[in-house]
Amino acid sequence: MPSPKRSIHVVAGVITDARGRILLNRRTENRDMPGLWEFPGGKREQGETSEQALVRELREELGIEAEVGDWIMDVPQLYPDKHLRLEVRHIRSWKGSPRGREGQAITWVAPDRLSRYSMPPADLPVVAALRHPDRYLITPEPTTDDAAAHQDWYARLARALEAGVRRVQLRTPASPARVALAEQAVARHRGSVQWLLNRDIELARRLGVGVHLGAEQLLQLDARPLPADQLVAASCHDLAQLQAAQRLGCDFAVLGPVQATDSHRGATPMGWEAFEVLRAQVSLPIYALGGLGADDIVQARRHGAQGVAAIRAYWPA
Template structure:
């Protein structure tokens, strides 16, 4: 469920640093705790943790909070995602860590309700805005391949490159081919969708609502198209995404119930050589505006995923950085 879109409020300068843990049981279920009455966002479910005190490391803060709240001791593992989120009275930084090990008997020592949730069911729980990108980071791909136009290359070569990308693990694909003849593109899309489905990959078509509906696949809206729609143009079971460049476009994407968005460019790119990128700080500032999962785009590749996650991104979206032929050419 998307958040209601309110008028932008003045940006608060009060930053609250919070650390939370992904706690799994022997069956692979993940622990959520419910915010108690009298607190902000009471009744919503969240990943357990709490505020980081001055001078505390994130690891020490999480160990202390989980012991105080749940009665467990733990060894903190890798960072999952660090989500910046703006609230009316504060700016939150939610640093989420996986746990390597934990011991003890989990109980709500502060009267909070607890639930162990199979990962696939996490999205059913009502959560604060900052926790929603965490669910996406746990369940959804960390890279979003955008196909290049086939151009003058033969179609078989383009499809072969797509097959190599799928074989290498690409699981979320945007089919995009500006300036390609419609008849040629429709035939290529049909062949590409067949290959993506066989590989278990999610596929979205850039800009073409009718073609997406005809093939029962996802749709990726261009930023200009956000102004053309007042309601979601696809049924809920088909993925919907949008390209965004500012906070207003992100709010529009959220109002349309988009499943995720793409924001950039982070760096200058060959396709936009005169445009300076917004950088990671610029991305993080936009990330605060909504609770959508957001991919960063613009001069990025797999090596940038850790930096993307550290600034609240789901991962990276790219053409050159993820398309096999372009990667091979860059390495040559």
């Protein structure tokens, strides 16, 4: 019978310099996953608070005296030999000049270049949380194809964007009028919003935007359907689908339903505990979906989510 995996709580810090660059540590050859880059920090010892552990680790690793700031997220991650919980905190300020005191290389990286660095699985969702929105709006479909319904739909979308939504999945089935509606939305807000089209790979390719794959599409594809500069996401409900999304090279996934929701009345909610178990087995950034809204983002990040995806919660009345 295999031995139970040990559980480790690691606390890491996001250290930002005056130019907005973020400090990364490179794992040394005498550690597991050597050569990978990570946010600096280390194991929380018995009797320590997270703040005490992070202050101590940054002193030992980098030779700085840090003031720990706001919590960002927790990332549960399952490794072959351990259950890891990575707690991530902002570093408000520090004294001293960071240097690799344990023989490790360090580097300062612009946020938009973090994805170029190979990292352990637990650090990848952190990069997404630092760089990308914590809210993902899934638009409802227009009620009809008449001009008044489309005008009302577009007005509500505009209000959602004014409220700060910056990542949007457009659900506009492929009638000519609704394709035109999607084209209009993308054209007017291309530079300020990350657009993904629901399931329509060809239209996404033509418009130069992302695509959100349905769960049924994941097992039909054998390669990422769009280039790296166009987002690819997927709806997932179980581990097999999450693993398929990761193999395809999806940028993120949506997992649920976490709670009961009117839009999926026949689906059994998985709850936060099951969500966390699934999240820990992949390195994808994941949005929690199902009966959730902006007030649930902190809870979602406690369980390793990028944030919350929703229709009604983000769609103005």
